[in-house]
Amino acid sequence: MTKALLAPPAVGAPDERAGDEWRDRPAAQQPDWPDPSALRAVVRQLAGLPPLVTPEECDTLTDRLGQVARGRAFLLQGGDCAETFAGTSAAAVRRKLETLLQMAVVFSYAASMPVVKVGRMAGQFAKPRSAPTETRDGLTLPVYRGDAVNGVEFTPEARRPDPGRLHQAYQASAATLALIRAFVAGGYADLRQVHAWNQDFVARSPVGQRYERLADEIDRALRFLDVCHVDLSDLRTVELFTSHEGLLLDYESALTRTDPRTGGRYAGSGHLLWVGERTRALDGAHVAYLAGVRNPVAVKLGPSVGADEVLGYVERLDPDRVPGRLTLVVRMGAKRIRDRLPGLVQAVTAAGAEVVWVSDPMHGNTITAPSGHKTRQFDDILDEVAGFFEVHHGLGTHPGGVHVELTGDDVAECLGGGSAVALDDLGRRYESACDPRLNRGQSLDLAFRAAELFRG
Numbered sequence: 409m410t411k412a413l414l415a416p417p418a419v420g421a422p423d424e425r426a427g428d429e430w431r432d433r434p435a436a437q438q439p440d441w442p443d444p445s446a447l448r449a450v451v452r453q454l455a456g457l458p459p460l461v462t463p464e465e466c467d468t469l470t471d472r473l474g475q476v477a478r479g480r481a482f483l484l485q486g487g488d489c490a491e492t493f494a495g496t497s498a499a500a501v502r503r504k505l506e507t508l509l510q511m512a513v514v515f516s517y518a519a520s521m522p523v524v525k526v527g528r529m530a531g532q533f534a535k536p537r538s539a540p541t542e543t544r545d546g547l548t549l550p551v552y553r554g555d556a557v558n559g560v561e562f563t564p565e566a567r568r569p570d571p572g573r574l575h576q577a578y579q580a581s582a583a584t585l586a587l588i589r590a591f592v593a594g595g596y597a598d599l600r601q602v603h604a605w606n607q608d609f610v611a612r613s614p615v616g617q618r619y620e621r622l623a624d625e626i627d628r629a630l631r632f633l634d635v636c637h638v639d640l641s642d643l644r645t646v647e648l649f650t651s652h653e654g655l656l657l658d659y660e661s662a663l664t665r666t667d668p669r670t671g672g673r674y675a676g677s678g679h680l681l682w683v684g685e686r687t688r689a690l691d692g693a694h695v696a697y698l699a700g701v702r703n704p705v706a707v708k709l710g711p712s713v714g715a716d717e718v719l720g721y722v723e724r725l726d727p728d729r730v731p732g733r734l735t736l737v738v739r740m741g742a743k744r745i746r747d748r749l750p751g752l753v754q755a756v757t758a759a760g761a762e763v764v765w766v767s768d769p770m771h772g773n774t775i776t777a778p779s780g781h782k783t784r785q786f787d788d789i790l791d792e793v794a795g796f797f798e799v800h801h802g803l804g805t806h807p808g809g810v811h812v813e814l815t816g817d818d819v820a821e822c823l824g825g826g827s828a829v830a831l832d833d834l835g836r837r838y839e840s841a842c843d844p845r846l847n848r849g850q851s852l853d854l855a856f857r858a859a860e861l862f863r864g
C-alpha cells in the first residue's frame with residue numbers, strides 16, 4: 409500500500425481540506441508517480457477546472473436510486489472495464505449508448521418499471537490490478553493501471569506512470585460526457601427509435617425467435633399508446649448518468665467541489681463513484697473519501713465479504729439511511745451467489761437500510777482461455793444473474809439491477825451467447841484494455857434472457 413496524496417492544492421474553495429480525512433489513511437492501488445512535483449502541478453490545474461457533473465444532477469441520481477432501493481425502479485449500469493483515450497470516438501460512444509438504451513427498453517418493459525441508466529463511462533480510466541508488475545520474456549515492468557496512469561504497450565516508457573495523463577483523463581471524460589449529453593438531448597434516444605433497433609436485432613440474431621414474443625409485446629404497447637393519442641413526446645429524451653471506480657484519490661479529490669447551495673462536498677468527476685473489491689477496506693482511504701462526498705456511492709462485494717463488514721459499509725457510507733445513497737454491487741461468481749447473498753441481504757434489511765442491490769455477474773466469473781486471454785462464459789454470467797434474482801425473490805426483496813462490462817462493438821472477448829463466440833474467436837477481435845466485455849449482441853441476449861428471468 410502506498411500513501412496517496414501529497415499536500416492539498418493551493419487553489420479552489422477556501423474549505424479545500426474539508427472532507428479530507430482520507431488523506432491520513434492507507435490508500436491501496438495508487439500508482440508510484442515518479443515525479444511528485446509534476447503530480448502536484450496537475451492536481452493544482454485540475455482543481456481550477458470546472459467539475460464534469462453538478463451536485464443537482466448527483467442528487468437527482470440519488471433520488472432515482474432511492475426508487476430502485478424501494479422496489480419501484482431497476483438500475484442498468486454498464487460500459488467498458490477500462491475506457492481508453494483512443495476509444496473516445498463519437499462512433500464508439502454512440503454504439504455503447506445505443507446498447508445501453510436497447511437493454512434498458514427490454515428491462516423496463518419486462519419489469520414494468522422505469523430503468524435508471526448509468527454508464528460505466530466518461531471517467532472509467534483507472535484500474536486496480538492483482539499484481540504491481542508483469543513479466544514477459546524475462547522483462548519485468550509496472551502493470552498497466554488504466555490510461556489515466558500509464559500506457560498499455562509493454563515498454564518501459566509506456567508503463568511509466570505519467571501524471572499528465574490525469575489531465576488527459578479529465579479531457580476524455582469531458583468529451584465523452586459532452587457527446588452523451590448531445591445524443592440524449594437530440595432525440596436520438598427516442599423510445600420508438602430504440603425499439604426499432606431492438607426489432608432489427610431480433611430479426612438478425614441467430615436466436616432471434618426466442619425474443620420475438622417480448623419484442624412484439626413492446627411493439628403492441630407502443631402502438632396502443634399511439635392510437636390512444638397519448639402524447640409520446642416524453643419518450644424523446646432519457647436521463648443518463650455516469651459512473652466509475654473512484655480509484656485515484658489524487659484525481660478525485662482535485663475534482664471535489666463544495667455545493668454553494670448546502671456547503672456539502674461532491675465528487676465532480678462523475679455522478680456515482682464506487683470502491684472496488686481491492687480497495688474497499690473499511691478503514692482505508694477509499695471508503696473514507698466516499699464517506700466525505702454526497703454523491704450516490706457504491707461498494708463492490710466479492711465472495712470473501714461477511715455480513716458484519718457489509719453492515720460496516722452501511723454505517724460508514726449511509727449513516728443517515730438515505731434511500732439510494734448506497735448501492736451494493738454483488739460479484740460473487742455463479743457458483744457462490746446462491747449461498748453467499750441471502751445472509752448479506754437479511755443483515756442489511758434488519759439494519760433498516762434502503763440500499764440498492766445490484767448484480768455484477770462479470771467479475772466473479774473470469775477464467776483464462778488456453779490462448780491466455782481472460783474471458784467469461786455467457787452462461788455463467790446469466791446464471792449469476794439468475795441466482796441473484798432467485799435469492800431476492802425468495803427473500804421478498806428487490807433485485808435492483810445489473811452492472812455489466814459491455815461495448816457496442818462486435819468484439820470477441822466473452823464466450824457463448826446467441827452468436828456463440830468460441831475459444832478460437834478470441835484471437836479474432838479481442839480489444840479490451842483490461843477485462844472481457846459482452847459485445848452488442850451478447851449484451852442484448854443478456855437483457856432479453858435476464859428480463860425473462862425477472863418476470864419468472
Ligand code: PEP
Nearest residue numbers: 489684685686708739771
Ligand atoms: C471492475 O469493475 O472492473 C473491477 C475491477 O471490479 P472488482 O473491483 O469488483 O474486482
Ligand code: MN
Nearest residue numbers: 489813842843
Ligand atoms: Mn473489470
